[in-house]
Amino acid sequence: MKAVLYARVASRSQDENENKIENQLDQLEAYCKQRSIQVVKVYYDVGCGMDFNRKGYREMITDIEKGVVNVHLLICTGNSRLSRDLTSTFLVAKTMLKHKVKIRFINTLNLKKEQNGNN
Secondary structure, eight states, rough: OEEEEEEESSSTTTGSSTOOOOHHHHHHHHHHHHHOOEEEEEEESSSSSOOOOOOOHHHHHHHHHHSOOOSSSEESSSSHOOOOOOHHHHHHHHHHHHTEEEEEEEEHHHHHHHHTTTO
């Protein structure tokens, strides 16, 4: 299985705390390694989750739409890393569905495991 990874922080100051891009990418890469998922490309941004013209975000969407990357998954640590706007999230999901790419938020998966008692 092949995937692209996406990470985002809202500001340079946020990139200096525990949620920094480097930490997100470490989590994403470890997740993929544990599941033998091949990472094809990594995208990231420093910018507001309500801004849909973020360079990495737009490049990722365009690459998937144009077939520059041939992947099965788009993986983020959480849905807020992809977008802070529900409408935008649905539009991205629709685009991914059209190109047979599933979106996976790994922190949401971990939360569900914890809630179900599966650590």
